[in-house]
Amino acid sequence: MSGPMHRILMVSDFFYPNFGGENHIYYLSQCLLKLGHRVVVLTHAYGNRRGVRYMASGLKVYYIPWRPFLMQNTLPTFYGMLPILRTILIREKISLVHGHQAFSTLCHEALMHACTMGYKVVFTDHSLYGFSDVGSVHMNKVLQFTLADVNQAICVSHTSKENTVLRSGLPPQKVFVIPNAVDTAMFKPATCRLNYDKIIIVVVSRLVYRKGADLLVEVIPEVCRLCPNVHFIIGGEGPKRVRLEEMREKHSLQDRVEMLGAVPHAQVQSVLISGHIFLNSSLTEAFCIVILEAASCGLFTVSTRVGGVPEVLPDDMVVLAEPVPSSMVRAIKKAIHMLPNIDPQKMHLRMKELYSWHDVARRTEVVYDRALKCTDENLLERLSRFLTCGAWAGKLFCLVMIIYFLLWHLLKLWQPTEDIEEVPDIKHSSIKMKVCLGTPMKTNKLPSLE
Incomplete structure (x- = not known):
């Protein structure tokens, strides 16, 4: 000391x-x-x-x-x-x-x-x-x-x-x-690398206005239309969950958008490692710890360019977008093309060096x-x-x-x-x-x- x-x-x-x-x-x-x-x-x-x-x-x-x-x-x-x-x-x-x-x-x-x-x-x-x-x-x-x-x-x-x-x-x-x-000992990548035949985008967030839940309602259907092999996993609870479920019903995306509800913190890692890309749609954010947790699990990040988010990850680990649907969709498409160059284990080791409690x-x-x-x-x-x-x-x-x-x-x-x-x-x-x-x-x- x-x-x-x-x-x-x-x-x-x-x-x-x-x-x-x-x-x-x-x-x-x-x-x-x-x-x-x-x-x-x-x-x-x-x-x-x-x-x-x-x-x-x-x-x-x-x-x-x-x-x-x-x-x-x-x-x-x-x-x-x-x-x-x-x-x-x-x-x-x-x-x-x-x-x-x-x-x-x-x-x-x-x-x-x-x-x-x-x-x-x-x-x-x-x-x-x-x-x-x-x-x-x-x-x-x-x-x-x-x-x-x-x-x-x-x-x-x-x-x-x-x-x-x-x-x-x-x-x-x-x-x-x-x-x-981030506790990198708790948030580790999957032992086996996922294939890219089916791209899974993970969202773990409170489903409220400030976290951009309304933005997700517009972005998800458009991404699913443009990219037939993309699926979404959404973990979180909040008043905006009803809107997301209505969107899923309206566009018949029940088989491509999975709603998990509230996810205990001890289970967040198991949800993250099931995906390739982490999506953050916040409208305001001072830092966003879950971005660190996702990167430590080897996920490539797509996030809105708001608040302190641009300070969190190096440029080659994240694609930033304006908090509007068209910009978010372009960022997700860009991230999908970059996925083959991403090594989850190397990303985990970099996070271990960058962020320590x-x-x-x-x-x-x-x-x-x-x-x-x-x-x-x-x-x-x-x-x-x-x-x-x-x-x-x-x-x-x-x-x-x-x-x-x-x-x-x-x-x-x-x-x-x-x-x-x-x-x-x-x-x-x-x-x-x-x-x-x-x-x-x-x-x-x-x-x-x-």
Whole structure:
């Protein structure tokens, strides 16, 4: 380990068993544990999964008894999370809080509470947002409020960095670009090479507007008409699935378009290796981890030229297209002609060199070191920064932070720090744990969380 040991609290509404881009938190935490750091994850309850769970390598997860309200997000409480978060921070002797996802309510509240209590905070943005629609305007104002206090920020692509800086007003020198990675040990090519008599195009995505499901409805029939030997496998669930099924019925493509429904993350590799080409039709994307997973499995990629996607793969591993049907169809035809020159094993080895979670962890470690070196600020210095967030919004943010500050001091009087028991340090490397991803080793009920 290059620097001092950090005690990190990862916070997000999106964690196992909800899996997607949230893999980032799990893999990053595992690699940080191997580097000798102490990592704890905080998320909300998922069904009966609540209390404390242990995952592989001794990763400790607090599933606090908050229920999801909308799209796996908890209902904003502003001050309701303060007692629970303070207890966890003191119990686990946390030195730094790392929040993930701009859309996570839990993340925003944790960052605000942690800053008020004097902890160093880091934020990672995984998504791109616009500037004109009502939802984005409100989200950007919340982000401006939350990130006014962060010590450092991380984005998964240079496009994402530009987007975050413009939306939040963060100084660019505070924002680092650290891409996602792929577990190449999990995503390997098929042992036998597929023949090209039947070309299979794989789509693995949430079937929603943002992921370009409507674009697929127009592209698939045209590709099937022009290329009689092309078949599609679509894995994923979402509100746009109905449109895809209607398209399949309308054009009588039941034997050429297979709909798998939701695919568990553990089965994504088996779906990918059944195809030759991976198709990504997203309309906005900060990075897109599934492109890495497909390339690691040896699939040639066709993708829309949006967001941070052009930064993900070398030019000889992907064909980019504009997010319009005609451009997508041309790109797929070009990829089919290039297929005989693609070696899945060589592509897998290149991905192994290009993207590593251990490299991501080491680079994140540097960001943590910089965050911990930031000078402490008093309440007046913080309030002066919030005032710059807008004529009316700035004053409102100051009022919210003053109330936070007063509640924190009242909480310290009601429950002194010395009354909160600290957990003992356990060297998990010395424990033989037969646990896999998401399987609990131990479940505790937390009296302070009930």
